Amino acid sequence: MASTPLLYVLVIILSAVYLLRRRSNPLYAIPAVGPSLPLLSYIGALRFxxxxxxxxxEGYIKYKGSAFRLAQLDRWVVVLCGPKMNEELQRMPDDQVSFLDAAEDLVQTKYTIAKNVIENPIHISVMRGPLTRNLAPLLLDVIDEINIGVEEHIPTRGDEWVSVPGLATMTQIVSRASNRVFVGLPMCRxxxxxxxxxxxxxDVAKGRFILSITPTFLKPIIGPLLPWSRRTVRQYSALMKPIIEERQRLLLEHRDPHDPDRPNDFMTWLIEEGRAVDQPVDLLVNALLSSNFxxxxxxxxxxxxxxxxxxxYPEYQQPVRDEIVEVIKAEGWTKQAFGKMWKLDSFMRESQRMFGISAISVIRKALKDVTLSNGTVIPAGTLIAVAAEGTHYDEGSYDNPYIFNPFRFSxxxxxEGERIKHQYVSTSSEYVSFGHGKHACPGRFFASNELKAILSRLILDFDMKFGGDGHRPPNQWFGSSIIPSQTANVMFRKRPDAGL
Known part of the structure; x- marks a missing residue:
């Protein structure tokens, strides 16, 4: 019985130490949205x-111009609010905040994909360099694959309306078009x-979830045991390793970069980048899979x-169609043509402003204590992000931000002074769908041309609508990720003047 008072004293001392450490940690001076007390914060994380x-x-409305914190199952995330804060974060030097470290913490890449793509992210260099420089010559292959994919996956009959699953169909077409560049024929089909x-x-999402509820000290034990991504990597390697090795042999036979028989595509550029850092085939396989992901x-x-x-909004199809017809007749199916499709570009940008892929962006990890311009201190090791959706619906940046205005940006x-700023691929402190600054999405230039090619083909060839009341189905949210309805069907009808 004598030990009971000692136990009480020990509990009191440990609680006091914990509370003192908590009060001295600047993270807890940042206001929280949701419960923030020990243990109760997990309720906030589950609610998120x-x-x-x-x-x-709620956080953006309360703390615009400053920051708030949100509980996750395994950490706190500090969210900055408003264009000024967005700009401040993207300007921070890499020795203070790191994009790659933040991405690794969020995705747990070394367990959910592969450790070597974190240590040698050669696919990012290829996307930022040769892929972007070679968009024009690659485009014809991309368009060819899109045309074939559309014919296969949208099987219209005469002037009848056909119903097609929206997200699944677009995933098929995007996959084929992207892999026509990544791995070529016939593998892309x-x-x-x-x-x-x-x-x-x-598979990656399953692993991320398990690791998000795993204590940090156990992640090195649990991470390598996760089966889903490991199985997929093995399957992908079995398919692609012989193809990559054959390509390596071909490149040795055709060393001259001007040799017409030398392939000039994503796989070649990955091999060259891998050779520059003296890495084995396994890295090339994992880099290709990461690029697809x-x-x-x-x-x-x-x-x-x-x-x-x-x-x-079918009433906007014809104005965009008229522009596409005019530009294609003058320029053909070229990169230059897509650059002149201002209405289509604006439609895509407005769509992405209102319906992005994530409600947060410009992810960074503090490598040292960071002090913001308003005096807020963010301790080392903290994940930082900006409120993308709040930014894109901010009335200080956009007139009538809750109204879909497809030609807002055109x-x-x-x-003339605004022409570059409001292009689909351009980032700014008011538009952060692709991130912002030097770590903005390196593949956005390829994606822009690919998506314009897909949408141009659809708009030229089909009338499109939703069945029923014609309204757009609601998005699905998974944490901060925003997914268009996975069950919605879109109705297509072949136009009598289709084709160009």
């Missing part, structure tokens, strides 16, 4: 998984290949959002 939209909106790459985002997941969501808006570009 289902009500992120409301919690982020292989059903087994498609099954592997389309299942991979779900990033490109197909985000592009499929973005183009589906745009498709749903075309179907929900109208802005009529002012």
């Amino acid at each position: 998984t289902r009500h992120a939209h409301e919690m982020l909106q 292989d059903p087994e290949y498609f099954k592997i790459i389309s299942n991979f985002p779900r 990033v490109a197909i997941h985000t592009s499929s969501i973005s183009v589906t959002h745009a498709l749903y808006n075309l179907a929900a 109208d802005m570009r009529e002012d």
Whole structure:
């Protein structure tokens, strides 16, 4: 019995130490949205998984111009609010905040994808460099694959309306078009290949969830045991390793970069980048899979959002169609032509403003204590993000932000000084769908041309609408991720003047 008072004293001492450490930690001086007390914060984290939209909106309204924190199951995330804060975060030097470290913490890449793509992210260099520089010559292959994919996956008959699953169909077409560049024919049309790459985002998500509820000290033990991504990586490697090795042999036979028989595509550039850092074939396999994970997941969501808006607002199809016809007749199916499609570009940008892929963006991890301009101190090791949805619905930046105005940005570009700022691929402190600054999405230029090619083909060839009352179905939220309805069908009818 004598030990009972000692136990009470020990509990009191430990509680006092914990509270003192908590009070001295600047993280807890940042206001929280949701419960913030020990243990109760887990209720806020669970609430965030289902009500992120409301919690982020509440935080943006209360703390615009400053920051708030949100509980996750394994950490706190500090969210900055408003264009000024967005700009401040993207300007912070890499020795203070890190994009790659933040991405690794969020995705747990070394367990859910592969450790070597974190240590040597060669796919990012290829996207930022040769892929972007070679968009024009690659475009004809992309368009060819899109045309074939549209014919296969939207099987219209005469002037009848046919109903097609929106997100699933767009994922098929984006996958084929992207992999025509990533791995070429015939693999980009292989059903087994498609099954592997389309299942991979779900495999990663399962692993992320398990690790998000795993204590930090146990992650090195639990992470390598997760089966889903490991199985997919093995399957992908079995398909792609022989193809990559054959390509390496071909490149040795055709060393001259001007040799017409030398392939000039994404796989070649990855091999060259891998050779520069003296890495084995396994890195090339994992880099290709990572490229698919990033490109197909985000592009499929973005183009589906745009498709749903075309179907929900059919009155805007003809103005965009008229522009596409005029430009294609003058320029052909070229990169230059897509650059002149201002209405289509604006439609895509407005669609992405209102219906993004995530409600947060510009993710960083503090490598040291960071002090914001308003005096807020963010301790080292903290994840930081900006409120993307709050930014995009901010009345200080956009007139009538809750109204879908597809030509909002093309109208802005009529002012010569605003033409670059309001392009689909341009980032700013008021528009952060692709991130912002030097770590903005490196593949957005390829994605822009690919999505314009898909939407141009759909708009030229079909009338589109939703059945029933014609309204756009609501999005689905998974934490901060925004997914267009996975069950919605879009109705297509072949136009009598289709084709160009």
